[in-house]
Amino acid sequence: QQRDKLKQYQKRISQNLERERALARQLLKDGKKEKAMLLLKKKRYQEQLLDKTENQISNLERMVQDIEFTQIEMKVIEGLKIGNECLNKMHQVMSIEEVERIIGETQDAVEYQRQIDELLAGSLTEEDEDAILEELNTITQEQMELPEVPSEPLPEKIPGMLSLFALQLWLLILSS
Numbered sequence: 001q002q003r004d005k006l007k008q009y010q011k012r013i014s015q016n017l018e019r020e021r022a023l024a025r026q027l028l029k030d031g032k033k034e035k036a037m038l039l040l041k042k043k044r045y046q047e048q049l050l051d052k053t054e055n056q057i058s059n060l061e062r063m064v065q066d067i068e069f070t071q072i073e074m075k076v077i078e079g080l081k082i083g084n085e086c087l088n089k090m091h092q093v094m095s096i097e098e099v100e101r102i103i104g105e106t107q108d109a110v111e112y113q114r115q116i117d118e119l120l121a122g123s124l125t126e127e128d129e130d131a132i133l134e135e136l137n138t139i140t141q142e143q144m145e146l147p148e149v150p151s152e153p154l155p156e157k158i159p160g161m162l163s164l165f166a167l168q169l170w171l172l173i174l175s176s
Contacts, residue, residue: 003060010053013046020046 020043027036 003057003064006053006057006060010050010057013050013053017043017046017050 020039024036024039024043027033027039
């Protein structure tokens with residue numbers, strides 16, 4: 001806003017300078033040298049004001065740029081501050097000692113598992129393998145399907161008589 005006012009002032013002075021220069025020429029033509037000289041002094045003073053105005057505008061623009069850059073710097077610093085606080089909170093939750101402890105426990109667990117694997121892979125004796133094979137055979141036999149048998153007792157043979165089953169079979173053959 002202040003910069004705009006200074007630019008308007010600068011424009012007015014520039015217009016006045018052109019008018020006064022034309023007026024000084026006219027005064028010289030009319031033979032009024034002293035008035036022309038006074039007018040040129042006034043013109044010179046206004047030119048100096050114009051230079052000062054340009055310097056002030058330049059200073060204002062530089063100041064605006066400095067302020068904008070400072071605002072950016074402040075945002076960066078605020079971001080760094082927040083990031084630093086976050087890192088500190090994370091470090092409070094997990095210290096170097098905690099990380100070293102976890103890594104140590106993990107290495108111990110891996111070593112323990114390796115030992116278990118070695119024991120399982122190489123520690124079976126012939127007796128263990130025989131017992132495992134026997135158990136496998138037992139499970140296999142249990143799973144084999146056996147034919148269904150009647151739950152009723154079979155009829156007994158009466159001497160001199162055919163069994164009921166044989167009789168039914170004989171009747172079936174005769175009827176066909």
